[in-house]
Amino acid sequence: MTASEQTWVAPQSVIFDMDGLLIDSESLAMKALNKAGEEMGYDTPFSFCQAMIGVPIDRCRSLVAERFGEDFPLDLYFATSDKHFTSLVEAGHLQLKAGVENLLGALEEQGISKAVATSSSRRKADHHLELIGIRERFSAIITRDDVQRGKPDPDPFLRAAEALQTPPERCLVLEDSHNGVRAAHAAGMRVIMVPDLLGPTDEMLEKVFMVADDLNVVAELIRSSVPETAPATKQ
Structure with a gap:
């Protein structure tokens, strides 16, 4: 696990990739x-x-x-x-990735909104998320059918942030792919890479806040976070 020199601030919303991040597809x-x-x-x-x-x-x-x-x-x-x-x-080979339930629970404990932004089609995304039982835990699902330009362009993540009514800079993106990291970075969002089949390159390390072994690491980070508060007003 590596971390950048950025200061950690608890996100207002978290946007998940799907394939290779939420599900082992x-x-x-x-x-x-x-x-x-x-x-x-x-x-x-x-x-x-x-x-x-x-x-x-x-x-x-x-x-x-x-x-x-x-x-x-x-x-x-x-x-x-x-x-x-x-x-x-x-045949039953589609499974949740390690730490998904733990992280979703941590986000729900703290009232942090959640969305999915995937390069998969609407049909496939809805089917797979329903099949593994987590579809209803997300406020928005953005697919390749919802944007003109997919990853590595930032459009999927910007569309998800809009759906969550969250400024891009207050969103945290979780990604396993290089193009996903590029898209999140281009959207002006903080990104944590959780590698699946592709490891982090020097380019990825420059763009991410950190590289995590699995989503349990992110859940621990979320639970240890102190939510950002607005400055106190003078009386």
Whole structure:
């Protein structure tokens, strides 16, 4: 765990990424993308699939086209990947990440509002959050369908802050992906990185408040926080 030289101030709102942060879905997505490539006779190693973590679907399609050429059957590839991903989810492999319940409880104890900002679709986000039983614990869910520009642009986080009626500088973002960290930083928000499949780079360390091993670390930080208070007025 590392921390920057920024001073910690308790947030008014916390905005969560979803895949790889709240739910252990990135590893399932990597397996699905890899298996789809194998079925179609293409080499799609995990090192290549990792480049699509935290990336909007249009950019994912561009990455695949750049690797395999314009004749590559993109629609079939992603449809096949979705089929394998759905099979893994239906088999019960979708799980909460460590510390989720602990952190949600800590935020609710202190009355800190919560939102999700994800690169997933509305359909997938609602389904997955409902499936693991935490959908109703968030005041807002912002998906790729709600913004014109996804991560690494700041739009998803700014839209979430607007929904929570919280200034960006009073929001804390929790992210596992590099593009998510970039988006939160561009939005003017404090960000804690909780790595999943991608570790922190020098660029990430410059942008984050800290790197946490899991969400239990963030829960401890929240519970130890003293809420920011307005200056006393003179009588």
